[in-house]
Amino acid sequence: MGLSPRSLRVGLIGAGAIGSWHARIVSERPDADLVAICDLDAVRAEALAARFGGDAYTDAAALFASAALDAVILASPESVHVEQALLAAAAGVPMLIEKPVAADLAGIAAIRAAAQAAGVAVMAGHVERFEIGSAQLKTAVDEGVCGRLVSIAARRQFVALEMPRFKGISTTLRILGVHDFDLITWIHPVQIAEVYAAAGRGRIFEETGLDDHVMTTIRFADGAVALVESAWTLPAPYGAFQTPDGWSPAGNNRLDVFGATGMVSNDMSLRGQQLIAFDEQSGFRAAGIRHQPLLHGRVVGALAEEVSAFLRMVAEKSAPIVGLDDAERAVALTSAAEASLASGLPVRPTG
Numbered sequence: 001m002g003l004s005p006r007s008l009r010v011g012l013i014g015a016g017a018i019g020s021w022h023a024r025i026v027s028e029r030p031d032a033d034l035v036a037i038c039d040l041d042a043v044r045a046e047a048l049a050a051r052f053g054g055d056a057y058t059d060a061a062a063l064f065a066s067a068a069l070d071a072v073i074l075a076s077p078e079s080v081h082v083e084q085a086l087l088a089a090a091a092g093v094p095m096l097i098e099k100p101v102a103a104d105l106a107g108i109a110a111i112r113a114a115a116q117a118a119g120v121a122v123m124a125g126h127v128e129r130f131e132i133g134s135a136q137l138k139t140a141v142d143e144g145v146c147g148r149l150v151s152i153a154a155r156r157q158f159v160a161l162e163m164p165r166f167k168g169i170s171t172t173l174r175i176l177g178v179h180d181f182d183l184i185t186w187i188h189p190v191q192i193a194e195v196y197a198a199a200g201r202g203r204i205f206e207e208t209g210l211d212d213h214v215m216t217t218i219r220f221a222d223g224a225v226a227l228v229e230s231a232w233t234l235p236a237p238y239g240a241f242q243t244p245d246g247w248s249p250a251g252n253n254r255l256d257v258f259g260a261t262g263m264v265s266n267d268m269s270l271r272g273q274q275l276i277a278f279d280e281q282s283g284f285r286a287a288g289i290r291h292q293p294l295l296h297g298r299v300v301g302a303l304a305e306e307v308s309a310f311l312r313m314v315a316e317k318s319a320p321i322v323g324l325d326d327a328e329r330a331v332a333l334t335s336a337a338e339a340s341l342a343s344g345l346p347v348r349p350t351g
């Protein structure tokens with residue numbers, strides 16, 4: 001397929017689990033061309049480039065030096081987001097950065113300073129903002145369905161598949177908790193007085209150093225409270241799907257908002273919105289179809305909507321739907337919860 005004059009030249013850094021979905025989504029769009037894929041692992045970069053198009057790189061600086069990009073997606077681990085965002089800013093390329101946008105608040109500040117100095121837009125890859133259930137829940141709360149907000153309960157629980165890839169480079173709160181910290185501060189944008197987190201540790205902790213199940217409580221300055229559960233405590237065989245294409249491990253997820261006069265509940269649990277399969281070899285399994293479901297051979301759903309919003313932002317030179325202020329709030333809560341886990345004490349978040 002040739003480049004049409006209006007096609008955006010898109011680059012991707014990080015050709016792993018989520019980067020592969022971004023590559024496919026960009027390749028399926030009529031208004032964009034995937035022209036460059038970078039991964040430290042040359043085999044991964046080349047395999048993805050062979051499947052979805054573009055030149056393969058193993059060095060992000062080389063990619064920006066030669067690819068003439070209109071936009072870039074950073075789907076690398078958060079430990080390298082800052083250095084890669086600074087390269088993108090220096091090259092004048094607007095960027096979509098996977099969650100968590102940075103590992104800490106200093107990283108967010110560095111990205112903000114570089115982007116502002118270069119006049120380059122940054123969008124945060126907070127995929128839950130593009131899930132219809134999450135967005136409709138936010139609308140319902142804003143329209144007053146709950147009345148005065150009293151409490152929020154969020155659960156995000158997954159099977160522990162392919163966890164060793166996060167060993168030593170991420171945490172349960174940065175992988176899972178940050179999604180709900182973003183949703184909670186979006187739904188209830190009120191100052192946070194205190195964060196307290198405690199972890200249940202078992203097999204996952206022993207094998208990877210990641211907490212099996214973290215419970216974070218949040219006290220807002222207006223008296224409301226939230227409980228966020230971030231967990232890998234679903235049995236692995238339950239969601240171990242290799243086929244068919246597009247079936248991913250099921251999550252046991254839920255977001256409930258309670259107020260003085262009403263409640264709103266988004267049930268993404270094992271009992272709803274999931275596919276199940278039962279066969280003689282593997283037994284009973286549950287598959288998730290959120291974020292990047294396939295429909296008639298194309299990726300639809302929240303991740304595709306996120307990429308669409310990003311490319312629209314680039315084409316129209318408009319403000320991001322989810323920006324660095326949102327990323328900062330989510331990372332501030334993540335860091336506060338991590339500090340509480342480390343000290344065993346309640347923490348007042350900064351930022």
Ligand SMILES: NC(=O)c1ccc[n+]([C@@H]2O[C@H](COP(=O)([O-])OP(=O)(O)OC[C@H]3O[C@@H](n4cnc5c(N)ncnc54)[C@H](O)[C@@H]3O)[C@@H](O)[C@H]2O)c1
Nearest residue numbers: 014015016017018019039040075076077078080098099127
């Ligand atoms: N939005 C979501 O639902 C979602 C889902 C999964 C992961 N993520 C986020 O995306 C990021 C990547 O996660 P993943 O699961 O795809 O991890 P992954 O390990 O599968 O992929 C990361 C890739 O980045 C490459 N990489 C590492 N350092 C690099 C560097 N300096 N330059 C170029 N490439 C480099 C690795 O070789 C690897 O191929 C994480 O921040 C994670 O939290 C988001």
